Amino acid sequence: MKVAVIQLAYDDHEPMAERVARAADLVRAQRGHDLVILPELWPMTGFDYRRWDGLAEALDLESVGEDGNPSIVAAMARAARDAGVLLHMGSLVERLKAPGPEGHSLSNTSVVLSPAGDPVAIYRKVHRFGFGSGEPKLMEAGTEPLARVGLHPEGATAMLSTCYDLRFPELYRRQVSAGAEVFLVPAAWPAARIGHWSLLGRARAIENQCVLIACNTAGTHAGYEMGGRSQVVSSRGEVLAEAGAGQEVLSVDVDLADMATYRQEFPVLADRRL
Numbered sequence: 468m469k470v471a472v473i474q475l476a477y478d479d480h481e482p483m484a485e486r487v488a489r490a491a492d493l494v495r496a497q498r499g500h501d502l503v504i505l506p507e508l509w510p511m512t513g514f515d516y517r518r519w520d521g522l523a524e525a526l527d528l529e530s531v532g533e534d535g536n537p538s539i540v541a542a543m544a545r546a547a548r549d550a551g552v553l554l555h556m557g558s559l560v561e562r563l564k565a566p567g568p569e570g571h572s573l574s575n576t577s578v579v580l581s582p583a584g585d586p587v588a589i590y591r592k593v594h595r596f597g598f599g600s601g602e603p604k605l606m607e608a609g610t611e612p613l614a615r616v617g618l619h620p621e622g623a624t625a626m627l628s629t630c631y632d633l634r635f636p637e638l639y640r641r642q643v644s645a646g647a648e649v650f651l652v653p654a655a656w657p658a659a660r661i662g663h664w665s666l667l668g669r670a671r672a673i674e675n676q677c678v679l680i681a682c683n684t685a686g687t688h689a690g691y692e693m694g695g696r697s698q699v700v701s702s703r704g705e706v707l708a709e710a711g712a713g714q715e716v717l718s719v720d721v722d723l724a725d726m727a728t729y730r731q732e733f734p735v736l737a738d739r740r741l
């Protein structure tokens with residue numbers, strides 16, 4: 468499986484519509500890959516909480532905004548179709564149809580689009596980052612931890628999670644117990660804690676004998692320098708590719724068949740005591 472990891476950089480000045488157009492062009496340039504992934508909350512910015520409510524969008528493949536631009540999901544669906552790729556479009560600030568149990572109308576929502584541009588998986592971030600401000604103050608927590616997507620050509624099962632989720636190993640153990648072979652993780656993880664990002668991603672791959680494809684953000688916004696260092700880690704724990712700190716696209720061949728071989732050679736998952 469050929470994967471493109473688009474480590475997008477952005478700052479506070481680029482209007483959202485321009486960033487969406489720029490990301491769509493980057494996706495189109497990845498024709499020939501099987502899977503393309505973008506980071507967390509890149510359209511609305513990962514850390515500028517004050518802008519989220521004004522920029523939030525419903526998940527909508529049809530609508531055109533007042534500015535004449537298509538919805539973000541529609542723009543990404545078009546890019547996926549143009550490139551002929553399975554596209555994990557990262558996450559956006561979703562405006563929910565109705566407030567959830569905690570009274571919030573927003574969610575940090577990831578969408579995966581098929582090469583035909585149809586949504587095939589949706590994941591709402593389960594562990595909200597912000598310690599009382601930001602996500603927990605403004606967003607509902609996701610309640611569905613097992614969002615899955617079939618990967619072609621090998622037919623492996625990928626499961627979705629987002630950024631801060633990486634700190635909660637029980638989520639990934641649950642996913643592997645439900646059949647996950649690949650973890651797809653978009654993020655907006657700051658440079659200040661980038662050592663944790665690298666190590667936790669590798670740990671989640673090793674302890675679950677899964678491939679990890681983790682796409683971080685670059686640039687600086689709302690005063691936070693983002694850390695980059697997107698990575699693709701094999702089920703053996705080998706780092707197949709790692710980005711630097713700036714904008715970069717990783718293009719990686721991932722041998723999914725090797726995961727089955729490795730799980731047979733070293734059957735640690737069989738020794739789980741749940």
Ligand SMILES: NC(=O)CCC(=O)C(=O)O
Nearest residue numbers: 596630631655656657660
């Ligand atoms: N966007 C996030 O979830 C940030 C997570 C983070 O900075 C951390 O876990 O550290």
